[in-house]
Amino acid sequence: MHSMYGSTFTPAQQVQHGFTLIETLVVVAIVAVLAALAGPSFTPMIERWRVRDATESIQSSLYYTRSEAIKRGGNVVIKATDGTNWNSGWSVFHDANGNAAQDTCDATKTPNECDLKVTAAMPQVTITTDPARATLTANRWGSLGGAQLALTVTPKGSDASSPNALKLCLSAGGRIKQKKGSEACD
Secondary structure (H helix, E strand, O other): EEEOOOOEEOOOOOOOOOOOOHHHHHHHHHHHHHHHHHHHHHHHHHHHHHHHHHHHHHHHHHHHHHHHHHHHHEEEEEEEEEOHHHHEEEEEEEOOOOOOOOOOOOOOOOOOOOOEEOHHHHHHHOEEEEOOOOEEEEOOOOOOOOOEEEEEEEOOOOOOOHHHOOEEEEEOOOOOEEOOOOOOOO
C-alpha cells in the first residue's frame, strides 16, 4: 500500500498512543522529588494559617461574649472548656444566677445557663493568657473583667518570639487589638 505522501504503510504496522511504563515511572519519580523539596517550605505557611484561624476564632468569641453581655444585661462568661487551659477549646454561657460557675443546663428555664457558643480545641497551636485566667466575665457594658489581658497564640512547640505568633490584647474597657506575638500590649 502506498500513502499519498509516497511512504509505505502496511496494515501490520500500528501507531502507538500513550506513555510507556518507564516514562510514567520517571515522571512519578521527578514529581516525588519536587514534592519532597517543596514540602518543608509549606510548614511556615501552614503554621501561620493555624495561628491566624485560632486567633480569629478567639476574637470572634470575645466579641460574641461582649455583645451577648450587652444584650442580656451582663454576666456572660467565656471560659476554657476544661476550666484551666484554653488549648482545650472554650465556651460562652450566660451566668444567670451570677455565681461565677456554669450550672446544669435546663433549656426549659428562662434564663438558663446553657452554652451559647462552643468552640472546639484548635489543633497544633498553644494558647496562653497573661495574667493566667481560665474565665472572663463580661458586664452589662461589654467590658471583659475590667483588667488588661493578653492572649497569645503560637504554633505548637514555639513561643511568642515565633514569626507566626499572634497576640490579642484586651484593654480594661473591652477593646480588643491584634498584635505580633512578641509585641507588648500597651
